């Protein structure tokens with residue numbers, strides 16, 4: 001019987017490619033009409049924190065045993081990915097806290113699909129050995145009335161299947177990683193539309209009241225989660241002239257604001273806000289500009305509980321025979337913070353394949 005993989009995104013394709021490399025017959029079921037999942041839409045930066053200590057400091061609620069697997073396994077996984085032939089666009093992340101490589105995501109998807117072999121599009125899985133359906137971002141966004149900044153098929157099907165087989169849940173089921181966007185945007189604008197400069201803004205709710213009274217983390221995930229808790233998941237970023245001149249990785253703040261405007265966002269002079277601006281050290285140099293942002297969901301943080309061999313665990317911590325999970329279907333790695341979903345997906349996708357090939361052979 002072939003190894004059955006659910007999902008043709010980063011984790012599922014990596015699992016399938018690795019299992020084939022180990023000599024197994026593999027079938028990948030993909031619900032969407034294309035392969036690549038959210039990986040195809042991503043910036044393609046596959047990265048890790050520099051050390052386990054830094055990873056754990058950043059994601060304090062995550063399971064250190066799983067975090068160690070990512071830190072220890074990523075460099076080999078990156079070489080393996082590169083060996084499949086996709087274009088590598090950058091060999092550094094541009095962030096001193098992290099190391100990794102940036103891949104062209106079309107090229108990466110094509111290379112992984114080639115290596116994975118039998119990928120059946122438009123076919124949701126019925127039964128599977130390896131769950132890699134990308135978590136439940138689409139369902140969470142719908143239920144909480146947030147924007148979706150991810151593939152539209154990840155509804156939590158792997159999670160539901162795992163639960164039905166007796167799986168336990170990880171920590172962080174109410175957490176997600178996302179970005180504040182100027183409004184709904186097309187998939188090709190998911191990266192460029194991100195308003196990643198909250199650190200320079202006076203952040204106010206739609207009622208004009210501050211709701212985030214500290215500096216955001218460098219990833220601004222904490223600010224996005226706080227925005228998501230506001231009515232309508234919306235907020236105003238108010239910027240003074242000095243803030244607009246600040247550089248970001250994607251141009252100046254003013255460039256990102258212009259992108260928001262071009263994409264149909266609500267960008268207006270500060271004096272046209274429906275409330276009085278409160279005095280703030282962030283508002284020193286007129287004129288002031290306000291951008292309305294809405295929280296979006298990129299991927300969920302909680303999921304099925306796994307062990308370092310990617311085996312799905314029940315509430316007693318016992319592996320459920322013949323069931324493995326990787327990528328956003330496997331939770332509890334990034335709880336409380338932010339890390340590379342692509343890295344966890346490729347590392348645990350490969351491990352799921354290795355464990356499954358070994359264990360399923362033993363089971364006959």
Ligand SMILES: Cc1cc2nc3c(=O)[nH]c(=O)nc-3n(C[C@H](O)[C@H](O)[C@H](O)COP(=O)(O)OP(=O)(O)OC[C@H]3O[C@@H](n4cnc5c(N)ncnc54)[C@H](O)[C@@H]3O)c2cc1C
Pocket residue numbers: 006007008009010011012029030031032034035036037038039040041042043044045046047123124125132133134135149150151153154155156157158190191298299326327328329339340341342343345
């Ligand atoms: C705009 C954007 C930028 C990003 N940038 C980065 C970045 O630079 N670095 C980084 O590390 N991460 C980034 N990410 C996150 C990253 O893409 C995800 O963490 C990663 O793709 C997760 O891998 P996965 O395999 O779990 O899910 P996915 O890659 O999303 O794959 C899941 C697949 O499962 C399929 N599926 C769902 N349900 C079923 C079902 N019932 N049956 C069969 N198939 C099913 C889906 O259609 C999908 O193809 C970004 C994401 C986005 C959207």
